[in-house]
Amino acid sequence: MIQDAEPHRRIAIAEGAPARSWPAQGGVRVRWPALATVERHPNAFFWVAFGLLNLLLFLPAYLLEVENATLLPGLAGVEHLLIWRSNLDPFRLSLELTLLGALWLTVRWVRRRAVRYGIAALYLLTFVYYVYEAIVLSVFLVEPNFYSQYYWASDGLPFLAQHLETGWWLYAVAALGAVAGAALIVTLALLWLRSGAAPRIHWATRVVMLLLAGCCLLVAVRHQIYTAQQEMVVSSIGYKLQKNVAASVKLQADVTGFDDRGVRAAYDYSAFQLVRKPDIYFIFVESYGSVLYKRPDYLLSYTTLLEELNTTLTDAGWHTTSALSKSTTWGGGSWMAYTSTLLGLRIDNHPQYLAMLDTVQVESFPSLGRTLANQGYHHVWLSAMAENLGERTWAKYLRLNGADELIRNRDLGYVGPQYGWGPSPPDQFVLNYTQEQLAQRVDQPLFLFTITQNSHYPWAPQPELVEDWRTLNQPQPPVVEIDPDSIEHSEKRQNYMRAIENQLRILTDFILRHGDENSLFVLIGDHQPPQVSRRADGWETPVHIVSRDADLIAAFAEYGFGPGLEVQPVEPTLRHEGIYSLFMRVLLSQYGADQTNLPEYLPNGADRSPPSEPVPQ
Numbered sequence: 001m002i003q004d005a006e007p008h009r010r011i012a013i014a015e016g017a018p019a020r021s022w023p024a025q026g027g028v029r030v031r032w033p034a035l036a037t038v039e040r041h042p043n044a045f046f047w048v049a050f051g052l053l054n055l056l057l058f059l060p061a062y063l064l065e066v067e068n069a070t071l072l073p074g075l076a077g078v079e080h081l082l083i084w085r086s087n088l089d090p091f092r093l094s095l096e097l098t099l100l101g102a103l104w105l106t107v108r109w110v111r112r113r114a115v116r117y118g119i120a121a122l123y124l125l126t127f128v129y130y131v132y133e134a135i136v137l138s139v140f141l142v143e144p145n146f147y148s149q150y151y152w153a154s155d156g157l158p159f160l161a162q163h164l165e166t167g168w169w170l171y172a173v174a175a176l177g178a179v180a181g182a183a184l185i186v187t188l189a190l191l192w193l194r195s196g197a198a199p200r201i202h203w204a205t206r207v208v209m210l211l212l213a214g215c216c217l218l219v220a221v222r223h224q225i226y227t228a229q230q231e232m233v234v235s236s237i238g239y240k241l242q243k244n245v246a247a248s249v250k251l252q253a254d255v256t257g258f259d260d261r262g263v264r265a266a267y268d269y270s271a272f273q274l275v276r277k278p279d280i281y282f283i284f285v286e287s288y289g290s291v292l293y294k295r296p297d298y299l300l301s302y303t304t305l306l307e308e309l310n311t312t313l314t315d316a317g318w319h320t321t322s323a324l325s326k327s328t329t330w331g332g333g334s335w336m337a338y339t340s341t342l343l344g345l346r347i348d349n350h351p352q353y354l355a356m357l358d359t360v361q362v363e364s365f366p367s368l369g370r371t372l373a374n375q376g377y378h379h380v381w382l383s384a385m386a387e388n389l390g391e392r393t394w395a396k397y398l399r400l401n402g403a404d405e406l407i408r409n410r411d412l413g414y415v416g417p418q419y420g421w422g423p424s425p426p427d428q429f430v431l432n433y434t435q436e437q438l439a440q441r442v443d444q445p446l447f448l449f450t451i452t453q454n455s456h457y458p459w460a461p462q463p464e465l466v467e468d469w470r471t472l473n474q475p476q477p478p479v480v481e482i483d484p485d486s487i488e489h490s491e492k493r494q495n496y497m498r499a500i501e502n503q504l505r506i507l508t509d510f511i512l513r514h515g516d517e518n519s520l521f522v523l524i525g526d527h528q529p530p531q532v533s534r535r536a537d538g539w540e541t542p543v544h545i546v547s548r549d550a551d552l553i554a555a556f557a558e559y560g561f562g563p564g565l566e567v568q569p570v571e572p573t574l575r576h577e578g579i580y581s582l583f584m585r586v587l588l589s590q591y592g593a594d595q596t597n598l599p600e601y602l603p604n605g606a607d608r609s610p611p612s613e614p615v616p617q
Contacts, residue, residue: 042198049192058090064138102213141330147248152350267366276591277445284451288525291533325574344580370402382450385422424453426463458484577605
C-alpha cells in the first residue's frame with residue numbers, strides 16, 4: 001500500500017503492476033522517485049542497497065583508522081580476501097544481514113510489514129553498535145564492554161561537555177543530524193526489503209543470495225566467536241554481543257568481588273626503614289608515548305632532543321636512566337594509568353577505578369604515597385587543571401592515595417591565561433610556584449605527585465617557555481583556542497612533537513633550578529597520544545629517572561633500565577602496575593637500614609584476589 005498525497009487515502013499497487021503515480025491537490029500527479037526506481041529495477045536496487053547497508057556497518061572503523069588502512073582490501077590469498085584482513089577496509093559482510101536478506105527473498109511468510117519494520121529497526125541498532133565498537137577500539141584501543149563504557153560515559157561525557165564549553169546550538173545540530181541520519185538509514189533498509197519483495201526479483205538474485213548466506217553460515221560455524229573481531233570478513237553482531245556481555249559480566253564480578261587483603265599484604269612495608277630520604281618528585285607527563293620511537297619523522301627529532309637534554313643534565317652533574325613501561329590505558333584515561341602506578345594494582349577500566357574510590361574505606365590501604373608518608377615524608381598531590389569536582393570527590397582521591405596535602409588550581413594564585421584541556425596554567429609556572437611555596441613551609445622530606453597538562457590533546461596553542469617563570473602570571477587576554485577538527489593531520493603531528501619538546505624542556509629546567517644532592521625525579525608517560533598514534537605503536541610509555549646519585553641510578557639497570565634519556569633497544573621492560581614495588585625495592589636497596597633484606601618486586605602488580613587461606617590440618 002502507498003499512501004496517497006491526500007490525507008488518509010491509499011492506492012493499492014498490485015503485484016507485478018508498473019509503478020504508479022497518484023493525483024494530488026490541483027490535479028498534479030506525484031511520484032516518489034526512489035520508490036519508482038525500486039519497482040522498476042528491483043534486482044539492481046536490491047544489490048545496491050544490500051552493498052550500501054553492509055558498507056555502512058564497517059565504514060566507521062575504516063574512517064577512524066583511515067591513516068593506517070586502505071580503502072581496497074588488496075589481493076593476498078583466498079583466506080585474506082574471504083576470511084580475515086588486518087586492513088580495516090569496509091568491504092565486508094554482515095552475517096545477520098545476509099541471512100535476513102536470503103530469508104526475505106525465499107520465505108514468503110517472512111515478508112510481512114511488521115517483520116519489515118522490525119528488521120529495519122534492528123539494522124539501525126546494529127549500526128549504532130558498530131559505531132560504538134569502532135570508537136572504543138580505534139580511539140581508546142580497548143575491547144567493547146558495556147559495563148566499563150557505561151561508567152566511563154556517564155562520568156566522562158558530562159565532564160567533557162563542561163570543559164569543551166560548546167554552545168547548546170551545536171548539540172542541537174548534532175542531535176538533528178543524528179535523527180536525520182537514522183531516518184535515512186531506516187529508509188534505505190525499508191526500500192531494500194521492498195525491492196526484495198518485488199515479484200520481478202530474478203531467480204539468479206535469490207540463488208546468489210542463498211550462496212552468500214551459505215558461505216556466511218559456514219564461516220560462522222567454523223570460526224564462531226572470532227566473527228566478533230573487526231578483522232573478520234564475515235562479521236556477526238550476535239557474537240559481538242555475546243562476547244561483550246560475557247566480558248561485562250566477568251568485569252562486574254571482578255569489581256564487586258574485589259578483596260583488598262591481598263593488596264595490603266603485598267605492600268606491607270612496615271618492617272622496612274629508610275635511613276636516607278631524598279625529596280621525590282613523581283611527575284606523569286601527559287600523552288608521552290613510545291610512538292615517538294615508532295615513527296621515523298618523530299624518531300629523529302625526539303632522539304636529537306633527548307641527546308641535547310641529557311647532555312645538559314650530565315654537564316650539571318645529574319645521572320639519568322630510562323626504560324619503557326606498558327601503561328594500563330591507551331589514548332586517554334590518565335587517572336587509570338597513574339592510579340595503577342601509585343597503587344601497584346592494575347586498573348584498566350573505569351568501573352574498577354570508581355570501585356576503588358567508593359569501596360576503599362581503610363586508611364591502611366597501601367599506595368606509594370602512603371608508604372612514603374609512613375617513612376616520614378610529606379605527601380603532596382598537585383592538580384593544576386581548572387576543575388569543578390566536589391569536595392567529596394577530592395576527599396575520595398586523598399583517602400585512596402594517602403596524600404597529606406592537596407594543591408589545586410585555585411591555590412596557585414595564577415591570573416594569567418590558561419591553556420588547553422582543563423584549562424590549565426603553564427606547567428612551568430605550576431611546578432616552580434609550587435616548589436617555591438613548599439620549600440618555605442615544609443621541613444619534612446617531600447613526595448610530590450602531579451601530572452602535567454600542557455602536552456594534553458589538542459597540543460596547541462602552547463605557553464611560551466620563559467627565563468623567569470613569574471612573568472607568566474600576568475593578566476592577559478584569554479588564549480584563542482583552535483578547533484582540533486580544523487587542523488590537518490600532518491599539523492597535529494607537528495603540534496604534538498612541539499608540545500612534547502616544550503614539556504621536556506620545562507621539566508629539565510625545573511630539575512636544574514630546584515634539584516640538589518637530595519633530589520630524585522621520576523618522569524613517566526601516562527599513555528600514548530590520541531589521534532597521532534596507532535595500534536601498532538603499542539601501549540608503552542617512557543620512564544626517566546634523574547638523580548645526582550650514580551649508585552642509585554645504576555641500581556635500576558637490573559630491571560631493564562638503560563643509561564641516558566633515550567631507551568635502547570625500544571622494548572618494554574616494565575608495567576605501570578609494577579613500578580610501585582620496583583621503586584621501593586631499589587630505594588631500600590640504596591637507602592634502607594638493612595640493604596640485604598628487600599621487599600619483593602611484583603612486575604605485574606599485586607594480585608587482586610585475597611591471600612590464600614591456610615589449609616586445615
